Amino acid sequence: MKARILPLDSDEHRRAQELLPWWVNGTLDDLETAQMKEHLARCTVCQEGAAALEELRDIPLVPSPREHVDRAWAALRRRLDAPKNPGRGASAWHRWGNGLRAAVAIQAAVIVGLALALWWRQPPAEPYRALGAVSASEANAIAVFRADATQAQMSAALRVAQARIVGGPTASDAYLLRLPDADSAALGRLRAQPGVLEVQSLQAAPPSR
Amino acid sequence: MLRNFSVRGPGATTLKRSTDAVDLNLLGRVVARDMRAFETLYRIYHPRLERFLGLITPRRTIVEEALNDTMLVVWRRSDTYTGQCKVSTWIFAIAYRTALKALRTQDEPVAAPAVDDLVCDDAGPEQQLDQRQTRATLMRALDTLSAEQRAVLVLTFFHDLPYAEIARVVDCPLDTVKTRVFHGRRRLRAALHDCLGANS
16 A cells, blocks of 8 residues: 555544553553544554654663662661651750640550550451452562563573463563462572572561561 | 563553552552552652652752651541542652752752762673763753742653643643743753753
């Protein structure tokens, strides 16, 4: 079919130009996809636009190395472990008058009492369940392979850990794995394999804080 | 290239659904104060948020701070997630608001982007140089746009989000998202053209 350039003010062309980015990232619905296919087949302007956007998407964006993520996580843990607003409460407290202090103390005691009563009467929290989480519920670990990992390295790593892939890659390039036993020793063995960048357990840990 | 691993093709919907289920599972455990689940969620989202924040804010220090601020909110406010959108949309919306707030409070002149920090160490010297140049060009071109325009472009082209989800992240109507991307990519293209012309 001979391609032709549609006038830029045509409604169809304008709509196609608007939707082009999501045509390129593959997230349009079926109807929009069919309309775009039809339009692109006969519009060279949009064909060129799509090619230019594909080039933009191909710019490599490489994540930080694991040590950097470890440092960032350690920094966040320090913030989580630090007491909230140390000192601020104390100075504000001293500015208040004696009467106000007593009133707030009584109010606080009532709130704590009510909270305790509510807590005592509440049934234990139900575990959080995800609808349709069939394949994901099988997974007990997540692994990210290096960008340059070969198929052979990935297969060897999975063999060593007796793991099988049950899902992925996710948007973060992680694979969902099922290991016979996802304990720290097994995860450590997998993590030590060439081509493996990151391994994390998906099993619940005892609650903290 | 890492992008080659991203979810595409006919099986993509199923895989995305399983990703959503993992996110939901982890967030549910975070609500129950499971620190190990939170660490897993953090490590899953670190590269995605770094990519998002790194392209909408010009400074490395803002990126690091905004990323941890975002995840701190996720930890502290996990019980406010209502399930009306995907977990990723909820987290990206927090990151977007955090980044805008950080950018507004920054009144110092903008420094050159920390390109070296985001270049793959495993690449050969020539490939590394190429990556640095390409990324520097992209950052300079993005820098000519507003933070709001940068965010919608980055979510579209580097996170493959549908426009409806982007509208939820940036909290604006669908048509506004389409218009921002439409004008943003024109400006980006012109800026990339200028930057490439200046480099050659």
